[in-house]
Amino acid sequence: DSGVTQTPKHLITATGQRVTLRCSPRSGDLSVYWYQQSLDQGLQFLIQYYNGEERAKGNILERFSAQQFPDLHSELNLSSLELGDSALYFCASSLGLAVSTGELFFGEGSRLTVL
Amino acid sequence: AQSVTQLGSHVSVSEGALVLLRCNYSSSVPPYLFWYVQYPNQGLQLLLKYTSAATLVKGINGFEAEFKKSETSFHLTKPSAHMSDAAEYFCAVSPSGNTGKLIFGQGTTLQVKP
Numbered sequence: 329d330s331g332v333t334q335t336p337k338h339l340i341t342a343t344g345q346r347v348t349l350r351c352s353p354r355s356g357d358l359s360v361y362w363y364q365q366s367l368d369q370g371l372q373f374l375i376q377y378y379n380g381e382e383r384a385k386g387n388i389l390e391r392f393s394a395q396q397f398p399d400l401h402s403e404l405n406l407s408s409l410e411l412g413d414s415a416l417y418f419c420a421s422s423l424g425l426a427v428s429t430g431e432l433f434f435g436e437g438s439r440l441t442v443l
Numbered sequence: 444a445q446s447v448t449q450l451g452s453h454v455s456v457s458e459g460a461l462v463l464l465r466c467n468y469s470s471s472v473p474p475y476l477f478w479y480v481q482y483p484n485q486g487l488q489l490l491l492k493y494t495s496a497a498t499l500v501k502g503i504n505g506f507e508a509e510f511k512k513s514e515t516s517f518h519l520t521k522p523s524a525h526m527s528d529a530a531e532y533f534c535a536v537s538p539s540g541n542t543g544k545l546i547f548g549q550g551t552t553l554q555v556k557p
Contacts, residue, residue, distance in 0.1 A: 330486055359543055371533065371547035384544050418486060427475050427537045427545065428494065434479075434486035 332435035334419050340441045346407040349438045353400055353421030360402040362394055366415040377402055378425050414442045445470045447536050449548035457556050462521040464551050466534030475537040476517045478508055482530045529555045
């Protein structure tokens, strides 16, 4: 158990819909990361938040947005869903801002299926 | 731009045999390099990381990796495979280490045959 909690574990929805994925980081960790894992794209970095502020952005679509709340949990919002958004979405957390200062701990992921 | 290439999407070994998973990186600056393992229906777990200290890095579960700058490689090895090693393995790079972003390879699925 990494200490990172993601909900829901599985989600099935239809095209055009909107979903919210939730992540609770390990106790004490200030950074939260979102990654997308799909068969065709592999593991792709989406976005990083540190202590409530956006710190790095990757290949995140404009239809996707995220935020980190004062209690440090994070939510990833996916809207106008398309079939290609079906993937496993991982949340990770770390104590510091960078990998040089500590390890990333990954949750078990939220599997999104868009029909 | 930084990138990671894992040679071989599937590797099959017999129990007790040497495990060798290949990873080559591209980075314009001295990189931080990582190997992660993903067991079925689980998240990624860090096996080991290279942070410009020793070039031979020892990790958990008997795995180790050697950083070879001249070959831009960071191959993962284990002398003797166990059935429990069957999983997907990812190599990842972080340029300079001053970021939390990791760039992952496509992954290598390790099959261990009895």
